[in-house]
Amino acid sequence: MGRVNLLLELKNIKKIFNEGTLDEKIALNHINLSLEKGDFVTIIGSNGAGKSTLMNIISGLLSPDAGNVIIHGNDVTNIPEYKRSKMIGRVFQDPMAGTAPSMTIEENLALAYSRNKKRTLSLGVTKKRREFFRESLASLNLGLEERLNAKIGLLSGGERQAISLLMATFTEPDILLLDEHTAALDPNRAQLITELTKQIVKKYGLTTLMVTHNMQQALDLGNRLIMMDDGKIILDINEARKNQLTIDDLLIEFQRIRGEKLVTDRTLLA
Amino acid sequence: MTLPAILDASEMGIIFAIMALGVYISFRVLNFADLTVDGSFVTGGAVAAVMIVKGYSPILASLAALIAGFFAGCLTGLLHTKGKINDLLSGILMMLALYSINLRIMGLTLEDGVSLPNIPLLNEDTIFTKVGDFFNGIGLGDYGILIFMIFVTLIFKLLTDYFLKTEIGLSIRATGDNQRMIRSFSANTDGLIILGLGISNAFVAFSGAFIAQYNQFSDVGMGIGMIVVGLASIIIGEAIFGKKTIARTTLAVVLGAIIYRIFITIALNQGILDASDQKLVTAVIVVLALILPKLIDKQREKNRKAKHRLQGESNSKANGEGESVA
Numbered sequence: 001m002g003r004v005n006l007l008l009e010l011k012n013i014k015k016i017f018n019e020g021t022l023d024e025k026i027a028l029n030h031i032n033l034s035l036e037k038g039d040f041v042t043i044i045g046s047n048g049a050g051k052s053t054l055m056n057i058i059s060g061l062l063s064p065d066a067g068n069v070i071i072h073g074n075d076v077t078n079i080p081e082y083k084r085s086k087m088i089g090r091v092f093q094d095p096m097a098g099t100a101p102s103m104t105i106e107e108n109l110a111l112a113y114s115r116n117k118k119r120t121l122s123l124g125v126t127k128k129r130r131e132f133f134r135e136s137l138a139s140l141n142l143g144l145e146e147r148l149n150a151k152i153g154l155l156s157g158g159e160r161q162a163i164s165l166l167m168a169t170f171t172e173p174d175i176l177l178l179d180e181h182t183a184a185l186d187p188n189r190a191q192l193i194t195e196l197t198k199q200i201v202k203k204y205g206l207t208t209l210m211v212t213h214n215m216q217q218a219l220d221l222g223n224r225l226i227m228m229d230d231g232k233i234i235l236d237i238n239e240a241r242k243n244q245l246t247i248d249d250l251l252i253e254f255q256r257i258r259g260e261k262l263v264t265d266r267t268l269l270a
Numbered sequence: 271m272t273l274p275a276i277l278d279a280s281e282m283g284i285i286f287a288i289m290a291l292g293v294y295i296s297f298r299v300l301n302f303a304d305l306t307v308d309g310s311f312v313t314g315g316a317v318a319a320v321m322i323v324k325g326y327s328p329i330l331a332s333l334a335a336l337i338a339g340f341f342a343g344c345l346t347g348l349l350h351t352k353g354k355i356n357d358l359l360s361g362i363l364m365m366l367a368l369y370s371i372n373l374r375i376m377g378l379t380l381e382d383g384v385s386l387p388n389i390p391l392l393n394e395d396t397i398f399t400k401v402g403d404f405f406n407g408i409g410l411g412d413y414g415i416l417i418f419m420i421f422v423t424l425i426f427k428l429l430t431d432y433f434l435k436t437e438i439g440l441s442i443r444a445t446g447d448n449q450r451m452i453r454s455f456s457a458n459t460d461g462l463i464i465l466g467l468g469i470s471n472a473f474v475a476f477s478g479a480f481i482a483q484y485n486q487f488s489d490v491g492m493g494i495g496m497i498v499v500g501l502a503s504i505i506i507g508e509a510i511f512g513k514k515t516i517a518r519t520t521l522a523v524v525l526g527a528i529i530y531r532i533f534i535t536i537a538l539n540q541g542i543l544d545a546s547d548q549k550l551v552t553a554v555i556v557v558l559a560l561i562l563p564k565l566i567d568k569q570r571e572k573n574r575k576a577k578h579r580l581q582g583e584s585n586s587k588a589n590g591e592g593e594s595v596a
Contacts (some may be wrong), residue, residue: 059454085456098454100447103440110437111444115455119437167455 006073007207008035008058008175013067015053015231027053028064029231035175040201040208042218044250045228051211054228055179058209060084071174086116089168089206091161091181098164101153105144105163108152109133112167136170137163140196158189162196169200176201178210182217190214197221215247227254234258275539276532277416283531284419285480286499287524288426290507292473293500294523296343299434300466301446302350305361307474307500309368310342311493314475315482316375319389322483323379328397332479339475340468342368347464372490387490396483415484422480426473427524431517433469442466474500495549498556503527505559530555 507526
């Protein structure tokens with residue numbers, strides 16, 4: 001057991017919404033999960049399986065009813081979201097969510113650049129930083145490095161998502177959380193962002209958790225695949241096995257575990 | 271209307287411009303409609319007046335007003351962030367509380383009472399008597415106050431411009447723009463809202479301190495409708511001078527405050543309005559400024575659609591091809 005390398009540990013996480021009411025829902029039911037440094041885990045599961053809740057528990061947006069979140073061996077369960085986000089980069093599903101629309105590209109990058117530093121009264125965009133921003137943007141191959149002073153709100157969803165991805169990663173966070181970050185884009189843009197994700201995660205060796213609705217994407221990316229259902233992790237597949245799997249195999253597996261017959265990819269993904 | 275009247279209006283306007291910059295920080299930058307302003311403006315005037323009457327230097331008195339305003343704004347921020355009270359209500363509550371507090375502050379000049387609604391500064395040394403003396407000495411007496419105020423307001427404007435570009439300033443802007451995003455970049459949005467409202471109300475109180483000294487009295491009612499005056503200044507300024515960059519917008523806000531004051535003065539001077547109509551006119555200006563752009567946009571949209579319909583008809587007559595979506 002390479003405990004030394006354990007970067008993220010979730011221990012017995014439980015989260016219940018609307019407890020004690022008719023709408024009570026157990027969103028996470030004793031989740032245990034450990035990630036080693038450099039792991040890239042893709043997560044699939046039907047709606048309401050608890051994928052997003054899991055992400056929000058890790059990021060600190062939600063606090064678990066029971067259990068612990070441990071990063072780098074430190075228990076961060078009670079550390080507020082904004083402090084935890086020094087260590088965690090996030091890209092949301094909504095391309096509008098990850099950037100400040102009325103601010104310029106370089107100002108947005110400056111906001112992200114200060115993530116793990118103390119914010120002071122010195123200028124957010126300096127000459128040196130601008131050069132760094134320009135280089136980073138150039139790596140996206142979208143020509144955005146020529147538009148440093150354009151307001152983010154004027155960019156397309158795909159461009160905004162590419163910048164969100166860059167902003168979430170270029171300070172090399174300990175953990176990267178991607179919550180269906182390609183789902184709101186058209187197929188071409190989604191493909192582009194998927195490619196960029198692959199490149200960037202590899203470049204920085206980021207420990208990554210990616211929720212996706214796209215089973216092919218879940219199989220293609222990463223070194224581990226997790227399937228969730230009804231607040232539990234029902235399948236945890238390592239790299240070797242994942243490489244041999246097809247979408248059909250996943251569906252059959254899902255069907256077997258759930259003990260249901262009428263499973264289509266719609267049930268799993270819808 | 272006479273030149274001296276315009277000069278007076280400009281002097282007043284440029285003092286109010288500091289208040290408008292404060293409102294700009296809360297209303298535009300933080301996206302927080304902060305009604306504390308009506309109270310903190312008076313707090314500024316009250317603190318400065320009391321200190322001047324007690325013999326402190328007007329400069330020190332004005333700085334104390336600034337600090338008092340800062341704390342008032344921070345309290346509103348605390349009510350909103352830690353008390354989870356809606357933004358409008360936090361401001362209203364603070365405004366109400368400040369009304370009593372302001373009476374008490376002014377009451378500090380009394381020996382046998384606790385509260386006082388008005389302090390005259392007629393025979394006191396104020397910042398403007400000092401400025402007047404200085405400029406009279408160099409033979410520019412008539413324009414002294416205006417020159418001095420251009421200088422002071424410019425400092426506030428430039429400080430605002432710089433501050434909003436610092437790391438902390440950028441985070442405050444992002445807090446007004448997309449809280450969820452900036453929290454995911456490890457910014458404490460609660461703290462930033464408190465700080466932003468503090469700075470905003472510091473500006474407002476400083477402006478109140480200067481207005482009290484300019485008018486040579488501090489009155490508990492002098493802040494009524496101040497938030498709307500601030501909004502009117504912002505809206506007028508942005509409409510005329512644009513808001514492309516921060517520096518441009520803050521300049522627009524300053525000029526908007528001056529134009530607003532000149533406009534009101536003209537209306538009063540020409541007998542079009544009675545002094546008691548001023549609040550109504552201010553309210554109407556803001557309402558118009560909020561509604562007109564929407565009406566104009568709607569009309570433009572209508573014209574645009576009509577144009578496309580016409581084009582569509584001629585196209586379909588030609589070959590039936592639809593519009594291409596860019």
